Amino acid sequence: MGRGLHASRSFHLLGGALLAAGSCASLAAADVHSAEKGAAAEAVFAEHARYLADLAVAYEHGEGVAREPARAAALYCESARLGNVEAMYSLGWMYANGRGLGRSDAYAGTLFAMAAFLGHAQADRMRRYTGEYVGAVPACLQPPPDTAPDPGWSAEAHIAAMSAQRKQVARLVVDLSSEYAISPKLALAIALTESNLDAAAVSPKSAMGVMQLIPETAARFNVRKPFDAEENIRGGLAYLRWLLAYFRGDIALAAAGYNAGERAVERYRGVPPYAETQAYVARVLAFMQRRRHAYDSRITEPSPIIPGVQHVSEREGGL
CATH class of the missing domain: 1.25.40.10 (Tetratricopeptide repeat domain)
Incomplete structure (x- = not known):
């Protein structure tokens, strides 16, 4: 059977999220x-x-x-x-x-x-x-079991085709992730989604650097030089580690918290109905191919919404 060459194309993996009914x-x-x-x-x-x-x-x-x-x-x-x-x-x-x-x-x-x-x-x-x-x-x-730590996944395979500057930042993300007990795959998913590994990125909401830390989050995790790639990544990983502990290893809720803040997740008792946040969570889950992540329960008490949200997640298997 022959195979021709075709132009590359992308598609909407999970589609746009519906906005909440009755939004002002x-x-x-x-x-x-x-x-x-x-x-x-x-x-x-x-x-x-x-x-x-x-x-x-x-x-x-x-x-x-x-x-x-x-x-x-x-x-x-x-x-x-x-x-x-x-x-x-x-x-x-x-x-x-x-x-x-x-x-x-x-x-x-x-x-x-x-x-x-x-x-x-x-x-x-x-x-x-x-x-x-x-x-x-x-x-x-097939998505790997939730208990498997990214079997068969290679960070180097993902990094190999990047530009030299992005490779350097990506390897820093992957190398630092182990210090924070975060899967390199999840750390890279967040960094790619946040800034495409741009250490100089600034958002309209003043989010800064590789991990797009807003000033409040930077101060919360002792980041004094937000445009220093290593310091910024460490701050973002520290926040992600806290979110994983707070939401008891639920990747979707942790990602939603990283994007919209943990209070928004609690207000809506799940992924908030914001188009940006739902698209963000969809990208991270598509990259991860699993919903659960290990966490350290000693870091913080769990969010008060966790029992109910976990019950819904287990029953529906979705966001």
């Missing part, structure tokens, strides 16, 4: 800005997915690096998880042809169906060769 005019105006920031966060993840897909192409074909089909497949899979349609098609092609992977029409059919649903014409044509869609999903696309 001031909230609606704020949500315009929120939607714009949410779209910017989504663009960061789409860009990262393209990085991974491009790196996968290099390893699949030996372009500038040693040819490693298995590594290419892993990179394609991670990119597909983040919504890259070309990665879905390419991984499906590898399964359909048994190139570096065990041949599986069932897995190929699933991946082609995913890509075709998103408008990939060649994937739609390839479905005639793989048979009817039967719902088989490759193991690499």
